[in-house]
Amino acid sequence: MKEKLGKLVENLDYTLLSAVVILCFYGLLVLYSSTRSGLGSIPEDPFFYVKRQFLWMVVGFIGLAILVFIDYHHFVKYSSLLYFLTVFLLIIVMFFGRTTYGARRWLSLGPFDFQPSEFAKVALIIFLADFLAKNKLKLDNFLYFLWPFAYTGVLMFLVFIQPDLGTSLVYLAILIILLFVVGVKLKYLATVFLIALSSFPILWFFLLKEYQKRRIILFLNPQLDPLGGGYNIIQSKIAIGSGGFLGKGLLGGLQSQLKFLPAQHTDFIFSVVGEELGFVGAILLLGLYTVVLWRGIKIASEARDLLGALLATGAVSFLFFHIMVNMGMAMGVLPATGLPLPFLSYGGSFMVSNLLVIGILLNVEVHKIKW
Amino acid sequence: MKESSTVPEEVKQRINWLLIFIIVSFCFLAINLWYLQVIKGEEFKERAVKNCIRSLVEEAPRGHIYDRKGEVLVTNRPVVVVSIIPEEVENLEELSKRLGGIIDLPEEVIREKVEKHSAEPFKPVEILEDCPLALTIEIEERKTELKGVVLEVKPRRNYLNQELAAHSLGYVGEIDQEELQKLGNPQLQGGDIVGKAGLEKYYDSFLRGKKGQKEVEVDALGREVATLFSQKPVAGNDLLLTMDKDLQTYAENLLEGKRGSIILSHPYSGEILVLANKPSFDPNWFTEEISYADWEKISLDPDYPLINRAVQSIYSPGSTFKIVTALAALEEGVTDSQRKIYCSGNFKLADQVFTCWKRGGHGNLNLIGALAHSCNVYFYTLGKELGVQKMGRYMDKLGLGEKVGIDLPAEATGVIPSPEWKQREFKEIWFPGDDVNLSIGQGYLLLTPLQMHSIICAVATAGDIYRPHLVKEIISPEGEVFEKTEPEISKKVNISANTFQLIQKGLRATILEGTGWQANTKELSLAGKTGTAQNPQGESHAWFVGFAPLEKPEVCITVFVENGGEGGEVAAPLAREMLEKYFNLPEPE
Numbered sequence A: 001m002k003e004k005l006g007k008l009v010e011n012l013d014y015t016l017l018s019a020v021v022i023l024c025f026y027g028l029l030v031l032y033s034s035t036r037s038g039l040g041s042i043p044e045d046p047f048f049y050v051k052r053q054f055l056w057m058v059v060g061f062i063g064l065a066i067l068v069f070i071d072y073h074h075f076v077k078y079s080s081l082l083y084f085l086t087v088f089l090l091i092i093v094m095f096f097g098r099t100t101y102g103a104r105r106w107l108s109l110g111p112f113d114f115q116p117s118e119f120a121k122v123a124l125i126i127f128l129a130d131f132l133a134k135n136k137l138k139l140d141n142f143l144y145f146l147w148p149f150a151y152t153g154v155l156m157f158l159v160f161i162q163p164d165l166g167t168s169l170v171y172l173a174i175l176i177i178l179l180f181v182v183g184v185k186l187k188y189l190a191t192v193f194l195i196a197l198s199s200f201p202i203l204w205f206f207l208l209k210e211y212q213k214r215r216i217i218l219f220l221n222p223q224l225d226p227l228g229g230g231y232n233i234i235q236s237k238i239a240i241g242s243g244g245f246l247g248k249g250l251l252g253g254l255q256s257q258l259k260f261l262p263a264q265h266t267d268f269i270f271s272v273v274g275e276e277l278g279f280v281g282a283i284l285l286l287g288l289y290t291v292v293l294w295r296g297i298k299i300a301s302e303a304r305d306l307l308g309a310l311l312a313t314g315a316v317s318f319l320f321f322h323i324m325v326n327m328g329m330a331m332g333v334l335p336a337t338g339l340p341l342p343f344l345s346y347g348g349s350f351m352v353s354n355l356l357v358i359g360i361l362l363n364v365e366v367h368k369i370k371w
Numbered sequence B: 001m002k003e004s005s006t007v008p009e010e011v012k013q014r015i016n017w018l019l020i021f022i023i024v025s026f027c028f029l030a031i032n033l034w035y036l037q038v039i040k041g042e043e044f045k046e047r048a049v050k051n052c053i054r055s056l057v058e059e060a061p062r063g064h065i066y067d068r069k070g071e072v073l074v075t076n077r078p079v080v081v082v083s084i085i086p087e088e089v090e091n092l093e094e095l096s097k098r099l100g101g102i103i104d105l106p107e108e109v110i111r112e113k114v115e116k117h118s119a120e121p122f123k124p125v126e127i128l129e130d131c132p133l134a135l136t137i138e139i140e141e142r143k144t145e146l147k148g149v150v151l152e153v154k155p156r157r158n159y160l161n162q163e164l165a166a167h168s169l170g171y172v173g174e175i176d177q178e179e180l181q182k183l184g185n186p187q188l189q190g191g192d193i194v195g196k197a198g199l200e201k202y203y204d205s206f207l208r209g210k211k212g213q214k215e216v217e218v219d220a221l222g223r224e225v226a227t228l229f230s231q232k233p234v235a236g237n238d239l240l241l242t243m244d245k246d247l248q249t250y251a252e253n254l255l256e257g258k259r260g261s262i263i264l265s266h267p268y269s270g271e272i273l274v275l276a277n278k279p280s281f282d283p284n285w286f287t288e289e290i291s292y293a294d295w296e297k298i299s300l301d302p303d304y305p306l307i308n309r310a311v312q313s314i315y316s317p318g319s320t321f322k323i324v325t326a327l328a329a330l331e332e333g334v335t336d337s338q339r340k341i342y343c344s345g346n347f348k349l350a351d352q353v354f355t356c357w358k359r360g361g362h363g364n365l366n367l368i369g370a371l372a373h374s375c376n377v378y379f380y381t382l383g384k385e386l387g388v389q390k391m392g393r394y395m396d397k398l399g400l401g402e403k404v405g406i407d408l409p410a411e412a413t414g415v416i417p418s419p420e421w422k423q424r425e426f427k428e429i430w431f432p433g434d435d436v437n438l439s440i441g442q443g444y445l446l447l448t449p450l451q452m453h454s455i456i457c458a459v460a461t462a463g464d465i466y467r468p469h470l471v472k473e474i475i476s477p478e479g480e481v482f483e484k485t486e487p488e489i490s491k492k493v494n495i496s497a498n499t500f501q502l503i504q505k506g507l508r509a510t511i512l513e514g515t516g517w518q519a520n521t522k523e524l525s526l527a528g529k530t531g532t533a534q535n536p537q538g539e540s541h542a543w544f545v546g547f548a549p550l551e552k553p554e555v556c557i558t559v560f561v562e563n564g565g566e567g568g569e570v571a572a573p574l575a576r577e578m579l580e581k582y583f584n585l586p587e588p589e
């Protein structure tokens, strides 16, 4: 046992691990800069947010460590249980969740708030990877191919009504990428895409809430309403753009320090990076993400079996979708869906889920050899 | 114990495609970053600064205006302005409804005003100027439900005596585009209050003061975080006038119900004690937001209440102009103290007949008698003998045709006819009959009451015309005299003292035994001349010009009543009352 543990530690992907650790500290630094002068009614302590975020990081790394050492072949046995537990939690949240900013997303656990929809991302990766690896061949049947959509759809629906459009899109992205990687017929994917596209009007007129429609309209023309929703995007662009090549220095951002950026410690934290650390800082960040995703892809293609490959792919697609949508939103090139940025955005559940999927990656990596 | 991977090749291939997709996506992000931060960086830097630095302007109170005894005529009073900062409004419709209910303004009006200014969301939009105290208190009390509404205190011009001396004081208003360009002062900007007429306009640069400026850094909620630069406003300079409020009030009462002017000044300094015009207006109207209907009513009033008649309107001077004819004739040797001319009541020129106002004729008269009785035939004769060229030379010497130079804007210069002028205006030659008409101040000649006043001043001082002025001193906000108007001879009339003496005698005779007898007071040695100017607009204009005392002139007076009738009957009594007031004489029974 001890010998096995030693071997595992020896074989860890330290490139990936270092990139993640650097990202975490990079995140704490930026978080400090964007929250040190207090936000709204929050206490005066300039380290209030940093301390809390660090605590969650510790929790996340503990979770990661545990996850690394349980061979993924063991824990996928509980994937169905995991899935139904998630559905259960999401239903609980529907009735007992705490509401903030008009969305019911949180469950209170003592002094901390827990966000089941974040936990669901990890659960969905495990569940789908297991399901697809087992049923790869059956997926040639179009009707069977729709099954994973049904499973994912349940989660999407439960999150969508919170309402949290962004997160439900994350689930969909994980599913689509996994289906693609597992090798389903591309024409099936195309068919689903066409159905989705043609159902868009239904979505628009019956399902999307007014604020969600406005977000999409505003994405198309943010100047339309400079003080409403579009204000965020304009302010974010001003912040990033004004950072220039080298940035205004940490704590030196006019926009960030004067709090022109809404949600600058969560969804718009990249704007603070752009303004204070400039092009150099933003590219450095993008580079760190590239390292993480590249190692993730490498782990996927070198995995021992299809299950490992799919688990790693799921982890990669989760991180990738968040990074892409968040940065794109901050730069105003993608609609504002309100997704946080991995390892940087403030938020305990999200931080933990980020580290857990890194745990999955490392797990697949160290178990590519049968011990 | 290594086992080879069982991942199908097909899956590995698709994973590679995913990698390519990720790389392409990240390149897309990187290119966007480059565009935003490096290519557009400078532009966004400017916008970021604009976003957080707000320039606030504190208005400077305009200088006060005092009469010569230091009594306040014009001051500022603080008014409460209700404004809305668009950025801070959460629900404009709701707010408009609430605020509209308090200040009794339709909610659509408020909404429109705010929406019109949405391009500058941090700049307060004025909703109500001069909010009454009770409403101010109510707004203050309900502040929490009126988020976005701010109350500001601003100075507003206050003319304490309403119509009194309105034409001299003038009024203020918002600067217009034309003035912005003409004044060319970088401190001025749209929305600023500047002088629009009268002294307010003439002395605007002194009265205006210097706006205060404050540059503050604000956070996203518009709260001031730091002051980057601050300059306190500097109040404008005060004006101490030469005008005497009591005399001015008295003069305006004399003119009540008439259209006309009274000017009273010191001939040896040019200080104007009275510059009264009727009908008048209340300059306070213009400090409020005047409605188009009101503006139309004032500006289209057939009595032209906005016109400063004494300075801006031109009229036939009538017989008062005989002073000038007499001056020219004496200097040119056309007449002397002895020459007598017979007046039969008619004057024949070729086939034209000009009449004296006294049908039966004056008989034999010398110059003094002719002035006293205002005999037209005597002056027709002089005019015919002098001719327009020589007459013109003396009009020139007296400064007619130029501005007198009073410290008020838009002074008129009159119409000074000459053969060239007639040719230009009417394409006609100058007839001998025109000489005759000119000699008694009729025909083409048109002068302002102020120009006539300037002539009588020249007679009083025997040739020195002092620049007439309304402002005695300009006083800094600290109370120091910033500029003092020294008496200045603006025109030295090159005419012999003997000539002036003779004219003075004639004008004294006018009061004692001639047409000006109704101006006579036995305690005062007044000299003067009446005038009854026929004009195409109807009833004659009544004139009186004079000075007193004869021996050592202290004041000059001009009374003009538009379409008032006979000068001797209408203008002369007004002059007497005015002078009795000035010299503190007992009212005659």
Ligand SMILES: [Zn+2]
Pocket (backbone or CB within 6 Å): B343, B345, B356, B357, B358, B361, B362, B363, B374, B375, B376, B377, B378
């Ligand atoms: Zn006569």
